[in-house]
């Protein structure tokens with residue numbers, strides 16, 4: 001049905017298109033009709049108070065939970081019923097708010113495993129992973145970027161918190177997906193670590209679509225092309241940083257307090 | 264070492280460091296029958312080789328894939344039955360299939376069964392997988408008395424390995440010929456299983472074991488990754504079954520029942536699931552203990568059981584884990600520090616264990632020997648098992664040994680700490 005989207009229309013098709021997305025856990029309606037369209041190559045931030053449903057939105061988009069109703073399209077393809085691995089193969093990669101790595105494997109192995117599918121190895125049992133220089137090189141390059149080269153052979157589980165966060169991001173970006181979703185990538189990092197990681201994120205998402213949950217307003221306003229504000233399962237505003245900052249609804253519901261505290 | 268030759272875009276397939284353990288292992292297998300020449304020794308070595316293949320295949324599930332199976336003997340047993348049937352076909356129809364290739368049929372059959380079972384059992388790991396493996400194990404064992412044509416009922420299926428076409432004049436009449444056949448398959452299977460662990464799907468098996476959910480967000484279906492490991496494990500278990508059929512020329516329900524499945528779990532755990540060579544150690548130690556202990560004592564299973572419990576409780580990394588714990592002291596050049604404390608702690612502990620075992624042997628003799636037969640022999644000493652003195656000596660030795668070991672244990676703990684601290688670290 002999407003034969004045309006490949007060619008001429010692809011620039012016009014949004015990277016992500018979400019229509020009336022709803023999710024209930026039992027009786028609690030957590031996602032209450034979200035509509036959002038994120039263009040290809042856009043850097044989009046999702047902000048909102050604790051418990052607003054930002055992580056849930058990520059989980060619904062990436063196939064971790066099935067939505068109660070509504071649709072999510074990735075480059076025009078409906079994601080309904082697809083498993084996370086199928087969505088990932090379509091070029092979407094995400095990180096987790098709570099670090100989600102392979103604790104018993106070495107740091108290097110963590111990164112290499114995240115490259116395998118993207119580099120076309122699939123379920124092959126006739127290749128040796130350590131025979132491919134390209135694979136090793138790519139993994140080492142990622143380690144270099146996330147500053148973990150000197151931790152290469154340690155089990156990931158023994159890294160410090162900040163190092164594990166960096167690895168989490170490394171695993172997410174390694175495969176070179178063109179839509180990258182980061183759930184609070186800098187949570188718990190120091191100022192200098194945050195600066196470093198944000199710089200890295202800016203570099204690796206060049207010409208890609210980035211969707212990011214972030215609490216640090218300085219980071220959000222510096223990086224995002226557009227911002228959506230999610231409050232109690234609804235997007236109350238979407239727009240450029242300036243528009244969102246000026247939006248009275250946002251100021252009332254959420255931002256005002258933060259901005260005042262900042263100044 | 265840092266040679267970057269121009270032409271090769273790929274690292275060497277074989278490096279000296281990588282090949283050395285395999286060369287040493289193969290050499291070892293070659294000369295062993297020259298050292299231990301008796302028929303019974305060769306029988307034990309054959310048993311060992313078969314168990315190694317089986318345990319390595321089991322560890323593809325448990326250690327590498329994080330799948331706790333209570334029914335892995337099914338795939339070995341099925342491979343075994345298939346092979347023994349093949350032996351009979353070869354005899355009945357004079358098929359030109361030489362005996363040494365037979366295990367491949369066992370492997371393929373084990374693999375086929377694993378594909379069927381794995382198609383639903385690998386959907387989930389953890390408890391669900393374990394329960395399904397148990398159920399399937401029970402089911403197949405029950406089938407063996409129903410489907411007599413394949414399983415041969417109670418007495419199983421037997422064959423004659425010497426009926427095939429001779430290979431270079433070898434008819435496999437002698438144990439030693441079977442030994443070399445088995446050893447060949449052992450090296451080949453172990454090598455293939457090792458290489459499997461280095462492939463993309465083998466690496467992802469570890470990832471899925473550690474964190475199946477995250478693997479899904481990297482493009483891999485945890486379920487399919489488990490399935491591939493499961494099928495590969497079924498293949499090598501089938502090879503082990505084929506080797507069993509060739510060695511013993513009979514396969515029965517006992518080869519695929521839950522007892523067998525349970526013991527391969529214990530053997531693998533004893534050797535250590537965390538390292539590739541762990542199951543090899545487990546199989547060697549277990550087979551040795553089984554064949555040596557069972558000659559010495561009636562209650563050898565009790566000792567094995569205690570050994571397993573001790574392993575699970577105190578050394579969850581198994582024998583391989585204990586060995587690998589010592590790499591750091593060796594690298595720091597401080598392993599020497601451990602020698603004295605080891606002797607001072609382990610020797611009394613060993614004496615304590617021997618005393619305890621003596622006590623148990625006497626009690627067992629007391630209860631189970633024929634009436635009037637009071638004389639027993641233990642540690643090359645004959646005495647009256649009904650008198651108090653021997654058991655008193657045993658218990659005192661046990662108490663004394665353990666007391667000494669406990670007294671010296673802190674010294675060992677200190678030495679261990681010291682041996683693992685780099686020089687210049689806190690003393």
Ligand SMILES: Nc1ncnc2c1ncn2[C@@H]1O[C@H](COP(=O)(O)OP(=O)(O)OP(=O)(O)O)[C@@H](O)[C@H]1O
Nearest residue numbers: 025028030048049050051052053054055056057097
């Ligand atoms: N699996 C689940 N089952 C039941 N309730 C859930 C589940 N996941 C999330 N929730 C609920 O949904 C609401 C939104 O949670 P979510 O984690 O999406 O918020 P968030 O915006 O990411 O918050 P934070 O800023 O704290 O990360 C919370 O009230 C939470 O308790």
Ligand SMILES: [Mg+2]
Nearest residue numbers: 054055056097
């Ligand atoms: Mg969240």
